[in-house]
Amino acid sequence: MTSAFDYEPQPRRASVAVDVGGVIVGGSAPVVVQSMTNTDTADVDATVAQVAALHRAGSELVRITVDRDESAAAVPKIRERLERLGLDVPLIGDFHYIGHKLLADHPACAEALAKYRINPGNVGFKAKKDKQFVEIIERAIQFDKPVRIGVNWGSLDQELLTRLMDDNQAKGFPLTAQQVMRETIVQSALISAELAEEAGLPRNRIILSAKVSNVQDLIACYSMLSSRSNHALHLGLTEAGMGSKGIVSSAASLGILMQQGIGDTIRISLTPEPGGDRTREVQVAQELLQVMGFRQFIPVVAACPGCGRTTSTVFQELAQKIEGDIRRNMPVWREKYPGVEGLKVAVMGCIVNGPGESKHADIGISLPGTGELPAAPVYIDGKKAMTIRGTNIAGDFETLVGEYIEKRFGQGQAAAE
Numbered sequence: 001m002t003s004a005f006d007y008e009p010q011p012r013r014a015s016v017a018v019d020v021g022g023v024i025v026g027g028s029a030p031v032v033v034q035s036m037t038n039t040d041t042a043d044v045d046a047t048v049a050q051v052a053a054l055h056r057a058g059s060e061l062v063r064i065t066v067d068r069d070e071s072a073a074a075v076p077k078i079r080e081r082l083e084r085l086g087l088d089v090p091l092i093g094d095f096h097y098i099g100h101k102l103l104a105d106h107p108a109c110a111e112a113l114a115k116y117r118i119n120p121g122n123v124g125f126k127a128k129k130d131k132q133f134v135e136i137i138e139r140a141i142q143f144d145k146p147v148r149i150g151v152n153w154g155s156l157d158q159e160l161l162t163r164l165m166d167d168n169q170a171k172g173f174p175l176t177a178q179q180v181m182r183e184t185i186v187q188s189a190l191i192s193a194e195l196a197e198e199a200g201l202p203r204n205r206i207i208l209s210a211k212v213s214n215v216q217d218l219i220a221c222y223s224m225l226s227s228r229s230n231h232a233l234h235l236g237l238t239e240a241g242m243g244s245k246g247i248v249s250s251a252a253s254l255g256i257l258m259q260q261g262i263g264d265t266i267r268i269s270l271t272p273e274p275g276g277d278r279t280r281e282v283q284v285a286q287e288l289l290q291v292m293g294f295r296q297f298i299p300v301v302a303a304c305p306g307c308g309r310t311t312s313t314v315f316q317e318l319a320q321k322i323e324g325d326i327r328r329n330m331p332v333w334r335e336k337y338p339g340v341e342g343l344k345v346a347v348m349g350c351i352v353n354g355p356g357e358s359k360h361a362d363i364g365i366s367l368p369g370t371g372e373l374p375a376a377p378v379y380i381d382g383k384k385a386m387t388i389r390g391t392n393i394a395g396d397f398e399t400l401v402g403e404y405i406e407k408r409f410g411q412g413q414a415a416a417e
């Protein structure tokens with residue numbers, strides 16, 4: 001049994017790797033961050049701008065809605081515009097109801113997309129359902145593209161649900177209605193995957209997802225799905241909601257699943273505030289993977305919460321400023337300072353815990369608290385390097401952080417090694 005001293009996430013579940021336009025999902029690849037636009041795909045300018053923003057924020061795959069002829073016709077133009085901007089982010093087409101028709105009528109769209117998302121609950125009804133599903137699979141085979149079979153409880157296959165409810169009734173109700181619903185979600189994904197494989201699409205071209213909006217249902221469905229198949233899995237809580245509720249619900253459910261080794265790509269489905277920044281969902285996905293220790297994207301700024309010992313908001317402002325500077329500079333720093341994403345900066349409100357936390361960071365400062373001298377000790381690489389005094393403590397510390405990054409991660413350092 002694992003002792004608490006060496007507690008770690010469970011080994012990653014073995015899944016079949018899928019190549020999505022050059023980005024590997026599953027197998028031994030790191031968990032991939034993806035996102036989705038909320039623009040009208042037929043509006044090429046708006047969609048290109050949002051895909052570019054999401055990709056620049058760190059989204060490794062971006063999904064766009066393909067809901068009608070105008071959207072399908074816009075997809076190759078969007079692809080071309082992105083390439084002209086030097087952005088080779090794979091685009092995923094989200095299809096509902098008429099995906100089979102749109103892919104058949106718009107071969108340039110089928111070619112420009114890196115993956116097709118199919119919702120088995122929204123692909124057609126009765127006899128048409130399997131036929132239209134297989135038609136999309138045949139397009140995927142023709143254009144050599146992977147698919148995601150994305151079950152969503154809000155559009156769950158009602159015929160399958162009714163059948164499983166009837167079976168449960170015939171057996172004397174051994175399962176609760178909630179358990180039948182979970183089983184239907186999982187079976188919908190697995191039956192559709194089987195149908196896709198029978199139609200000739202290999203497993204290394206299929207990703208599965210089973211999204212619900214309730215945290216416990218989500219954990220249950222993915223646990224069941226992961227134990228019954230080795231398909232690569234896309235994790236996401238659907239309708240997660242706005243603000244902190246969406247973030248907390250997504251982090252709790254996806255965090256628990258990833259701790260169990262489940263999940264190959266994640267999307268955080270946040271509802272933006274009106275006019276809000278769509279890239280927030282990418283930031284949250286990266287932060288979740290980073291705080292859990294799975295990937296590193298951006299330097300960490302550790303800041304204390306503040307308390308009655310803090311005299312002003314200076315340390316919060318400094319922490320916020322440094323974090324903002326880092327996020328803004330990262331696209332350039334990633335190229336200029338390889339390894340900078342592993343940097344840890346500490347900004348603490350007083351000397352009670354400040355020096356201790358600063359010693360554990362690469363560079364840290366403790367600002368003066370109530371009754372303390374107007375002096376701020378700075379620790380670099382675990383040792384006290386200097387004390388900043390005067391009226392420009394925040395500005396001087398920012399300069400020190402810049403110099404530290406240049407010295408440690410800059411080309412001069414690389415040449416010296």
Ligand code: SF4
Nearest residue numbers: 304306307349350352
């Ligand atoms: S470091 Fe100082 S200011 Fe920050 S929470 Fe701890 S005691 Fe309060």
